[in-house]
Amino acid sequence: MDLELTGKVALITGASKGIGRAVAEQLALEGADVVITARTAEPLERAAREIEAKAKGKGKVVPMTGDMSKAEDVNRCVAAALGRFGRIDILVTCAGSSPGGLLEELTEEQWYSSLNLKFMGYVRSVRAVIPHMRERGDGAIVMVVGNDGLKPSYWEMTAGVANAADINFASSVAEQYGRYGVRINTVNPGPVNTDRWDGLEKALARDKKIDQKQAHELALSSIPFHRICEPAEVASLVTFLASPRAAFINGAHIPIDGAQRKALMDV
Numbered sequence: 415m416d417l418e419l420t421g422k423v424a425l426i427t428g429a430s431k432g433i434g435r436a437v438a439e440q441l442a443l444e445g446a447d448v449v450i451t452a453r454t455a456e457p458l459e460r461a462a463r464e465i466e467a468k469a470k471g472k473g474k475v476v477p478m479t480g481d482m483s484k485a486e487d488v489n490r491c492v493a494a495a496l497g498r499f500g501r502i503d504i505l506v507t508c509a510g511s512s513p514g515g516l517l518e519e520l521t522e523e524q525w526y527s528s529l530n531l532k533f534m535g536y537v538r539s540v541r542a543v544i545p546h547m548r549e550r551g552d553g554a555i556v557m558v559v560g561n562d563g564l565k566p567s568y569w570e571m572t573a574g575v576a577n578a579a580d581i582n583f584a585s586s587v588a589e590q591y592g593r594y595g596v597r598i599n600t601v602n603p604g605p606v607n608t609d610r611w612d613g614l615e616k617a618l619a620r621d622k623k624i625d626q627k628q629a630h631e632l633a634l635s636s637i638p639f640h641r642i643c644e645p646a647e648v649a650s651l652v653t654f655l656a657s658p659r660a661a662f663i664n665g666a667h668i669p670i671d672g673a674q675r676k677a678l679m680d681v
């Protein structure tokens with residue numbers, strides 16, 4: 415199936431590694447030009463070079479450093495992407511990192527940092543592209559959120575709370591901006607094989623006083639496929655939702671967690 419992404423321009427936040435990078439790779443392979451952001455320049459620039467080489471000239475990949483927990487950085491990246499390509503057809507928000515931990519140990523600062531990046535970072539990104547998309551009467555936004563927004567678990571509650579807020583926010587934006595041709599959907603993975611998941615497993619092991627191997631086993635046992643998801647599998651869903659092939663999908667919150675039953679991770 416031709417996803418009709420050739421020549422589209424995509425901005426992906428948090429894309430030097432993990433899910434964001436996999437999304438950038440698939441969009442570039444489909445012929446889109448891609449702007450990728452992250453805070454750290456070297457891995458971001460390396461990712462851009464590697465993705466562009468893999469896409470064999472199909473899509474350009476432009477790295478832009480920026481911290482999505484700061485409004486001025488988000489606005490600067492959006493303005494620079496518009497300056498470079500003249501338009502943004504697709505926004506994918508991936509820059510998130512919420513600490514694991516238990517209610518009585520989590521600090522005020524940890525709660526704020528989770529909400530500031532995973533919720534407000536996504537709000538800022540959407541807010542910055544919306545006027546442009548509304549004016550053009552076209553745009554696709556995909557927020558990579560997380561299944562703990564739909565299926566809470568007490569050991570990842572800072573992420574779950576931010577994710578639930580993201581899902582609520584996206585529903586409101588879908589209703590308000592659908593009339594202008596702008597679509598917004600959320601993708602909600604369970605455990606995905608990235609550095610972030612590795613960090614969450616370590617936190618789970620610490621909080622449950624088990625080792626990381628046991629924490630990993632708990633994750634596997636909560637998923638009927640007995641494996642965790644790969645970044646490319648999330649990227650395939652995101653790429654479809656970002657494409658014109660998904661033209662009637664708006665305000666949807668799609669789990670991609672292999673029917674995970676989170677309660678099975680509780681020991």
Ligand SMILES: NC(=O)c1ccc[n+]([C@@H]2O[C@H](COP(=O)([O-])OP(=O)(O)OC[C@H]3O[C@@H](n4cnc5c(N)ncnc54)[C@H](OP(=O)(O)O)[C@@H]3O)[C@@H](O)[C@H]2O)c1
Pocket residue numbers: 427428429430431432433434451452453454455480481482483508509510511512531532558559560561573602603604605606607608609610611
């Ligand atoms: N992996 C999972 O199991 C899982 C499950 C559900 C949902 N998710 C969500 O999916 C998204 C991507 O997760 P991932 O697993 O791919 O994470 P990851 O492998 O840790 O990659 C995170 C990316 O975001 C960038 N980033 C982090 N903080 C940033 C900031 N303040 N501003 C800009 N960029 C920032 C990182 O680069 P720098 O550090 O250089 O900035 C990196 O490129 C996150 O929102 C996460 O919550 C992940």
